[in-house]
Amino acid sequence: MPAPTSHTLYWNQLPVPFHPGETIAAVLSRGGIRQWGEAVGGLQARYFCGIGNCQACLVCVDGASPVEACLTPAQDGMRLTPALATSDVVWSAR
Numbered sequence: 001m002p003a004p005t006s007h008t009l010y011w012n013q014l015p016v017p018f019h020p021g022e023t024i025a026a027v028l029s030r031g032g033i034r035q036w037g038e039a040v041g042g043l044q045a046r047y048f049c050g051i052g053n054c055q056a057c058l059v060c061v062d063g064a065s066p067v068e069a070c071l072t073p074a075q076d077g078m079r080l081t082p083a084l085a086t087s088d089v090v091w092s093a094r
């Protein structure tokens, strides 16, 4: 059984506890949150490569521009939303 923690972030307002040093992707996955909204190209955002290569794990932190969840350390009080939910972001295919 994992040790209790007092650290919490929020996925669509759902509190998710975490341990310092975990990435956002690790926290969401361990919390049973596997679908992270729509991704670029109509795909489902999720934890895939884990090394910042595929961009499948983009999420917004506190309403700002998307970050790679697999590379971004979790921080207490973060408010996460699907990357395209707050979309003032304009995606273009090149």
Ligand code: FES
Pocket (backbone or CB within 6 Å): 046, 047, 048, 049, 050, 051, 052, 053, 054, 055, 056, 057, 058, 068, 069, 070, 071
């Ligand atoms: S899982 Fe591929 S960039 Fe994060």
